[in-house]
Amino acid sequence: MDTRDQLLQTAREQIQRKGYNGFSYADLANAVGIRKASIHHHFPTKENLGTAVAVQYRHDFMSALQSIESSKQNYVKKLKAYIQLFRQTLEQDHKVCLCIMLAANHDSLPDTVRAEVKGFFQENEKWLTQLLLQGKKAGDFEFKAKATEIAKSILSALEGAMVIAESMDDPGRLASVTPWILSSVEKRQVT
Amino acid sequence: MDTRDQLLQTAREQIQRKGYNGFSYADLANAVGIRKASIHHHFPTKENLGTAVAVQYRHDFMSALQSIESSKQNYVKKLKAYIQLFRQTLEQDHKVCLCIMLAANHDSLPDTVRAEVKGFFQENEKWLTQLLLQGKKAGDFEFKAKATEIAKSILSALEGAMVIAESMDDPGRLASVTPWILSSVEKRQVT
DNA sequence: GACTACCTACCTTCTGGTAGGTAGTATCGG
DNA sequence: CCGATACTACCTACCAGAAGGTAGGTAGTC
Numbered sequence: 001m002d003t004r005d006q007l008l009q010t011a012r013e014q015i016q017r018k019g020y021n022g023f024s025y026a027d028l029a030n031a032v033g034i035r036k037a038s039i040h041h042h043f044p045t046k047e048n049l050g051t052a053v054a055v056q057y058r059h060d061f062m063s064a065l066q067s068i069e070s071s072k073q074n075y076v077k078k079l080k081a082y083i084q085l086f087r088q089t090l091e092q093d094h095k096v097c098l099c100i101m102l103a104a105n106h107d108s109l110p111d112t113v114r115a116e117v118k119g120f121f122q123e124n125e126k127w128l129t130q131l132l133l134q135g136k137k138a139g140d141f142e143f144k145a146k147a148t149e150i151a152k153s154i155l156s157a158l159e160g161a162m163v164i165a166e167s168m169d170d171p172g173r174l175a176s177v178t179p180w181i182l183s184s185v186e187k188r189q190v191t
Numbered sequence: 192m193d194t195r196d197q198l199l200q201t202a203r204e205q206i207q208r209k210g211y212n213g214f215s216y217a218d219l220a221n222a223v224g225i226r227k228a229s230i231h232h233h234f235p236t237k238e239n240l241g242t243a244v245a246v247q248y249r250h251d252f253m254s255a256l257q258s259i260e261s262s263k264q265n266y267v268k269k270l271k272a273y274i275q276l277f278r279q280t281l282e283q284d285h286k287v288c289l290c291i292m293l294a295a296n297h298d299s300l301p302d303t304v305r306a307e308v309k310g311f312f313q314e315n316e317k318w319l320t321q322l323l324l325q326g327k328k329a330g331d332f333e334f335k336a337k338a339t340e341i342a343k344s345i346l347s348a349l350e351g352a353m354v355i356a357e358s359m360d361d362p363g364r365l366a367s368v369t370p371w372i373l374s375s376v377e378k379r380q381v382t
Numbered sequence: 383g384a385c386t387a388c389c390t391a392c393c394t395t396c397t398g399g400t401a402g403g404t405a406g407t408a409t410c411g412g
Numbered sequence: 413c414c415g416a417t418a419c420t421a422c423c424t425a426c427c428a429g430a431a432g433g434t435a436g437g438t439a440g441t442c
Contacts, residue, residue, distance in 0.1 A: 003387080018298045021212035025432065037434085038388050046432065096295075100351070103358035104287075104295030107209045117358050145370055152352070152364060153371040157344055160291070160351020167294035167308050173343060179336055180344040184375050194421080216398065228400080229422050237398065 004042045006032050012053045016095040020050060020105040020113070047110040054116035057098045061085070061120065065127050075135030076186060082128070083181065086158045087174045096166055100159040125151045132185065142187040154181050195233045197223050203244045207286040211241060211296040211304070238301040245307035248289045252276070252311065256318050266326030267377060273319070274372065277349045278365045287357055291350040316342045323376060333378040345372050 001009075010031045014023035025046070029036040043049035068081045089095050099120045102109060109117070128151035135141035143150060157177050165173035192200075201222045205214035216237070220227040234240035259272045280286055290311040293300060300308070319342035326332035334341060348368050356364035 019210065019212065019296055021210060022296065022299050024430075026430070034387095035389060036432090037390080040433065041387060044433090100354060101295060103354050104292060105210055105213065106358045108213045114358065118360075121355055121359050145374065149367045150371060153348055153368045156352035156355055156364070156368055157348040158351070159355060160349070161343070161347035163291060163294050163354070164312055164347055164350060167297045167305070168312050169309075173347070176340045177344045177347055180341060180375065183336065184371065215396075217396075225421095226423060227398090228424080231399065232421060235399090 003032065003034065007039060007042055008053055008056055011049055012057060012098060013095065015053060016098050016101055019101050021108050047112060050110060051112040051116060054098065054102065054113050058116055058120045062123060075131060075138055075140035076182070078131060079135070079182065083158065083178055086162060090162050090165055090174055091171050096162045097159055100163055121155065124155050128154055140187065141185045143185050150185065157181060194223065194225065198230060198233055198240070199244055199247060202240055203248060203289060204286065206244060207289050207292055210292050212299050238303060241301060242303040242307065245289065245293065245304050249307055249311045253314060266322060266329055266331035267373070269322060270373065274349065274369055277353060281353050281356055281365055282362050287353045288350055291354055312346065315346050319345055331378065332376045334376050341376065348372060
């Protein structure tokens with residue numbers, strides 16, 4: 001992996017752990033094994049770097065959504081796969097979603113980064129809304145509320161759980177939230 | 192209000208908007224109309240101030256929970272009142288819960304502040320769990336999952352929604368999440 | 383000759399924190 | 413009632429370190 005990619009990846013990790021205000025060029029240089037000034041060769045300003053990280057993260061995430069969407073499985077499984085994206089980040093990589101970390105530093109963010117974060121959430125909600133509507137049509141889901149509101153709720157719960165999980169040292173928190181999410185849209189079994 | 196209280200209140204607001212790393216003694220001094228060095232007279236270190244802010248916030252919140260608990264109303268209304276605590280902060284004060292902001296800066300927090308944040312979440316979950324169990328017993332609620340898991344989910348959804356609301360400029364987001372929360376525990380009407 | 387990827391050395395601004403001083407007030411024994 | 417003492421609440425002036433960023437140089441490659 002070349003230096004630029006290493007910088008992107010390391011910056012991403014640092015932001016996921018310490019937030020936008022909590023990571024610095026000095027830390028980054030140290031972690032990558034390069035001099036602080038050399039970072040500016042690849043990313044002239046922190047805004048540049050921050051934006052690049054956010055763009056890449058959003059892109060990667062959208063690819064993952066794409067592949068869930070086009071997979072051949074029922075909608076309940078697709079929703080589970082979606083939730084699994086978050087669980088993997090938290091439980092295996094021990095990191096929090098980049099965008100919720102950035103959202104928490106909203107006031108100190110450059111406009112370009114802010115726009116990426118907003119876009120990330122919008123696309124997630126749009127994707128989830130579609131999933132819910134299609135799943136309902138297919139008979140996999142059953143709900144009365146507006147799909148957009150459920151989508152907002154699911155995203156809020158997942159993102160919130162990640163942040164709280166960190167501070168309560170409770171990596172199983174997403175696992176606790178999952179059944180609640182599923183039960184709110186799953187078709188009730190006739191007993 | 193004396194200077195100390197002003198400092199506490201202003202620091203709280205700044206953290207709620209910009210996070211722990213995003214607020215500084217210089218900002219604070221400016222906002223309160225005092226010299227930077229004078230803050231150290233009231234709060235020798237930033238850790239001191241941060242802890243004091245967190246302790247006070249937690250205390251205030253717990254008082255609010257107490258008064259909901261001891262009010263004479265059914266459990267659905269009590270749950271609504273709980274949600275209303277969050278909505279008030281977001282919609283009227285245009286701020287995000289202090290503790291979710293601190294949780295997002297978890298890695299840069301002094302231990303004493305970390306402990307307060309964790310305690311805040313624990314007490315909220317404990318309170319919510321009790322509310323759910325009592326409400327179920329009283330026949331106001333109906334749910335199958337474990338009460339602690341539902342409590343975790345509700346708290347996650349509310350806290351997550353606040354953070355996302357900020358960055359999507361969507362102050363109505365908590366209102367969107369509310370019906371979903373209620374419908375997951377409310378007794379189904381027999382139609 | 384130009385471009386890439388790095389370097390050293392430096393700059394300004396901001397960070398939390400310290401030293402030491404001053405004006406006002408409260409408390410004390412004589 | 414008086415002056416000594418001590419405390420509170422602030423001040424100016426500073427400090428070391430970290431922040432993001434710049435200038436200018438060098439070695440290797442196309």
